Amino acid sequence: MGQDVEIADVSMRFGDFYAARDINVHIEAGEFFSFLGPSGCGKTTLLRLVSGFMDPTKGQIKIGGKDMIGIGSNNRPTAMIFQNLALFPLMTVMENIGFGLEVRGMPKVERIKKVEELIELVDLFGTGNRYVSELSGGQMQRVAIARALAVNPAVLLLDEPLSALDLKLRHHMRAELRNIQRRTGVTFIYITHDQTEALTMSDRVGVMSIGKLEQVAVPDVIYNNPATAFVASFVGETNRLQGTISNIDGEYAVLNTASGPFSCKNPQRMSKGEEGTIFIRPETVFMTKESNASNLLACGIQNLSFEGAYAVVTLKTEQGQLLTMRLNNDGTAPSVKADENVNVTFNRENAFVLKNGDSSSA
């Protein structure tokens, strides 16, 4: 069964560079937790700190309530699936999967039984005596999973294990990983830069930018209520309008932007006079005939691109600001043509203002 992982005040410094800075997160036992962020944000460092390949410069890491600092990776209840899988090329599939048991001194008969169970679990029948170089990409992935599960880890650490697979196989393996996680009850800590992967598989997601943990929440909160400008721009597509807060109205704020005043949610409780950016998802922007509706933007249609289930419309406001909007292909959306002038609007419930942060990597 899984154990919980507590990362408390953890910093990791390489020379003058902080790969992780004051990270605080508590991962529940049996949870599927993802760290999401662009490459170089420190998520792999965090995973290596949990696995014990290095110790943090500062802070505590506890697994199942036990302090792990100073304990090597071979004595932690974790198992890692490496980005390059790191399968042992000179061993067969069975020897690979049984390696962790072999080094623990498990007798051969017992070991073979356990390995065969795992081969069944990950659906690898008939490959036991092959060398890993003779396997397909998906099969190698399964060997890596089985090898890690063989040692009954309380926490399984996965370092972008699906990034080398083609799209179809990746979709399949996502479902499979989630499935294996539910069946085994092991805590999964998953590292990825692919937001779809993180949002579809995880119970909770932690979004990271250059060494900092920006937000920890369930996937729909990450998408609908991002805590920072970085999260808003890194996860999903957004339209941005910059401006200054001119009025506060309970949970809402009104911003003066180049394209006029707009009303939106104010999750960070920003006050009057502060500068911020309004984030609006393309799917929440819609066309309107009412010329006196609030949050109105008069635009010209610059480009239309048909994507099947929906069309992406690129709009340009009179002030030159570019916006995107989605029109669902369900017969409800009005038909439009390029160069047409339209009025668009959005609900203040669907937009939010956030402090201008560093969102350069998004």
Add this chain to the structure above:
Amino acid sequence: MRDFWKNALRDLGKIGVAYIIITVGIWLVFMILIPQLIMFDYSLRPMLALRDIGGPKDVWTLKNYIVFFTNKLHMAIFFKTIWSSFIVTLVALAICYPIAFYLAKVVRGGKVGLLMLGLIIPYWINELLRLFAWQLILADSGILNQLLILLGIIVDPINFRAGNGAVILGMTYAYILFMVFPIYNVMESLDRNQLDAARDLGASWLRIHRRIVMPHAKPGIAVGCTMTFMLAAGTVAAPQLLGSPSSFWFTQVINTNFECANWNQGAAYATVLMLLCMIFMFIMLKIFKVGLKELTQ
């Protein structure tokens, strides 16, 4: 420093780190450094009777080196050794460059294996026996003289071994493969497309070699030249087997010193030889602008 030990212990474990320290320590200290330093120390002390060693006469002096620099005959032999080794190196380079290029970039497929075999077989036969083969050819009643007499070109056998020619010829033969393999190794890593591209752009063969192949092969040429020069300057067997009294070699002077039990003088001469080889190597590194690392790949 603390990080170094921490990482080392983490990666390799206590036994691993201890193993490295002990093995490399023994090698570095007792096999490389101390013997070298002791030889140098020997070269700086005068030859003394046993009872004087450690006594007041046992002091550091440059006497052994002064003896060398003031002995006209030894100096002449020294410069001849340099000059001849240099010729051996140049001739070997001239012969080997085309062969290495042909093997690495022109010929393809199974033929490469066969030709390589043809190079490796003579390489594996003892150096002395390789030189002996030339002794048989160049002797007074040897194959070459017999052939020339048979063809009516000469009447009396020529003494080929009189000058330095025989020694140089034999050494070129004996050490040629130390030139082929390093050059072959670097040329093999040259992308054939580069040659095709250059030819496509209208470059002549000469220019392709000067601008593309040679710059790429520099480390191999440098290592081949260094090795060949070092082997030639340091050879003992070639002058012993192919030389005559008139073609005395520097190593033979060193040898004579040891045979006369003047170890201190011998150590000084050996130090001079070592310095010569080091200087040659550094010149090679400078000329070809390569680092020591590339030299020994």
Add this chain to the structure above:
Amino acid sequence: MKSSKSIFRIVVGAYLALFFAYMFLPLIFMTIIAFNANEVPQITPWKGFTFMWFGELAKDEQMWKALLNSFIVAFSVVAISVPIGLGGALLLTRLQFKARDFVYGVLVSPILTPGIILGISTFLFWDSYMNVPGGLWTAILGQATFITSYCMLLIMSRAQRFDLTQEEAAFDLGASHRQVFWKITLPFLRPALISSVALAFMQSFDNYNTTLFAIGVEQTLPIYIGTKLRSFISPAMNALAVVFIALTIIGAITYEYRRRRELIKIR
């Protein structure tokens, strides 16, 4: 265009033929002489085909003693050079430290030093400082000084291609340092270790310059050959050369055959 290409081919062909004639003719002459009944090692006059020189060689006890010594020395050099070479390779590929390049330079310097100097310095150190008279032991140490450098370079070139995450994966699965070394690192390095055993053995077996100065009054096979060639030249030496050539050809063919079979297996 076409004719210039064919001229080029003729020139290349002629050059290759000359080169390989230069490489092999001396060895062929030497082989023919080994079977000539003439007392003087020459092709002419031909006094009939004989195996007697091989018989004479086999009767020479000195030769057998030198051969035995050569084996003792070569095996000892392998036993010293390969483990130390492994240590050096691990030091230079696995540890990061500032003086790394300098240490590398010192550790490869024996290759770039003339053999006689290694022989002399080893002899001086052991004979006069450690009171170990020149003999097989000093010859072994002198040879091992530079043969270890070769072994180290050979092992390093493979160790550099090692994927370190494999070791991490093994640690992560609970293996100790000892287990990681024996089950992961060593199997990966095995081909390089085998080649360095072969290289060390052959380098030692062939060595003349270093041995000559370090060995004192003992003899290895090359020293024996050197002594023989300098004093009384008999076609028995040709017979010995033929044995060497034959062994080399057999060795080279087996190696090439095994290499091709490996290639097929990989495909």
